[in-house]
Amino acid sequence: MIVNFYTVLGISQTASQDEIRKSYLKMAKKFHPDKNIEGTEKFKEIGNAYKALSCAETRKKHDAELLAALCSAGPSNGSCYSSSYRSNFTSTYTSHSTKRQKTTADGQYRSDYNIKTTTRITLNQSFTGLSQHYVKYVETLYCNTCKGKPKGAQRTHTCAYCVGEGFVVTVVGRDKIKVACRTCDGMGTVTTFSKCRDCRGKKRKECGFHVPIAKGVHNYHTLKVKHRGNLMPDGVRRGDVIIEVHVDVESTDGSFKRRGDDLHLNLAVDLRDAILGFGNRPTFKHLDGRPIYLSQIPGTVLKPGSQITVPGDGMPVFMSDDNSCGDIHVTFDIVFPDFHTNIYNQYTTEPANSQDPINGRNGHYELIDSEDEF
Template sequence: MADKRDFYEVLGVSKSATPDEIKKAYRKMAIKYHPDKNPGDKAAEEKFKEAAEAYDVLSDPDKRARYDQFGHSMGPQGFGGGAGAGGFGGFGAGGFSMEDIFSHFGDIFGDAFDGAGSYGSYSRGGAQRKAVNKGADLRIKVKVNLKDIMYGVDKKLKLPRWVACESCKGTGAKDGTAFHTCNTCHGTGYVNRVQQTMLGAMQSRVVCPECNGEGKTIEVACSVCGGEGIVKKSEVVSFHIPAGVQDGMTLTMRGQGNAARRGGVNGDLLIVIEEEKDPNLIRDDNDLIYNLMLDFPTAALGGSVEVPLVEGKARLNIPAGTQPGKILRLRGKGLPQYNSGNHGDLLVNVMVYVPENLTDEERSAIESLKGQPNVTPSQSTVHRIFSRLRHIFHRESQGE
């Protein structure tokens, strides 16, 4: 390699250039000499690399200070921040890889580059994803009734799931020892790959094809699990469903799902709540609704009736003259709110039964009431009653 040109000269800036001026200068050079714009042009490629190396030093206050003091004499090790990644093809001569070059592109091209989306996978300044080998989540449906929702419930279910093989301790290797760190990725589970894109060579991290991202290679496979490290097993799983859950809600039990192949993190157990319909009570969020069919004499004369609760019954007082459509509220007899102690109410929706079949005697009793002033509602009575029954249809003007 010929003698290195002065880095300030390479970027065409003065020794006192501000970081912003340096950035702008490099940006210009990077666009001008980008390999995609100059296919097969060795001189352009050289300039592209030269500018990148100059920028790498001058954009870093520390390196720039050392460079100002010692110049190139410090040699590659002085500026070899990226040398560990190894050279890439023709660019590697100075210990400067394409990874180093593209690692700056996020800074240089900023949002425009990030916005491209599809280039999001290129390696940026050595940020490394950790290889995580996670088992599959296990999704089950669990039926709960109102009592379960009221008090919470402990459930036990026999579930077939993948668990770590005991024989190899989940490693997949015979006796749990017959494996070694993967030579291709050195145990990281990822390898760097350079791809040609419209912006030039892009470096990305991909799952190691040698070990499938597991970081290790098996020498002798475990005979029990065939080297998978997991076996299918039916086990009894216990879990608690808290009070107040709702239909369709998913509870996540961390780490209770399937074990991962050859060690790693267990998947989660996802419990989807399926609410059983209650024969008497209708759920409305945390309130419960009971449709009470009241006989006409009790509605007119008053009395008491039994209404079902989630557990047991309650006796409810019916005042004389209770209208159909009236809602009687039993405070706190509804369901608890999920993650709080607050209870909803039990709303008793009163309907009045109109007899469908009558004996002659009953018929004449009712006929004797017909037309009586207290049985026939006046216009003002109608207004008064309707104005109290806010949930039924009535015109705004029908007020007090």
């Protein structure tokens, strides 16, 4: 039974020499006898596979052996050449009337017709969401001059590899088999075309479109817009546009910082309010510009680093069904006066009424000491 060296190294039949070498080094390191006592036989098998596939001549012979093994169970009139071999090798030998296309083993077009691009939004925009956000990307187009097809002078010459025969003879054991030439696809001749002078075969164009971005989107989130990518060879289907969204960690004014779905804010409070309390006023503005009301119960002294939690007013949870939000964690920075003049009078002044609405509710947020967890 013939050992499939491609399977041993875990690679496809179309793997390049660089891919073969990388796979060999990775597996040799894994099954080296110094690290894996039971991997001695596997290590030898890996070495034999790399030795056979790293040389073009021995690799060609191995391909022929695999082909012969596929054909040995069926007729030798060439039918297995076009069916069994094609189904087992992704790098197939095409017939005289067909061309190679960029396809995978399952016949689907590869993802290299997709376009990848990035876009950046602010933390404020992530909080409110965007109904129409313009995204730029670069599309590879076929030139209008040549329509992506080779034009101009063409030159046909005899294939140098098979000397015009269209096949090469390979020795397998005591037998000789004919294998289609890979260079000319069994044609015996190679035809070359001159490229379009306008685009040299390809042309790039900057494009763009508007996409909606939901509230609470996180940094490095990806969006996929289907059928807006590069045009496929059939001239009908297109790949996709994959957008990576970059979101700023801080708000535009630098006051808010995002951690997950929570927002963190450092709020400056003067010494008088820290001691006597405060209320009946908007304390800070949210990311969407609306005021947030906070109040402190008189008699409770704010210390530097004291924290409170405003529940349910943080970042919207991305794609949440119940419109839930994170929290806001406020850390107080106490501002001390530069001079002590009239400080006593300021401290003995009656504080303002602290019974004010908080986001449309009456009451006070609970103070959390800086050493407590929240």
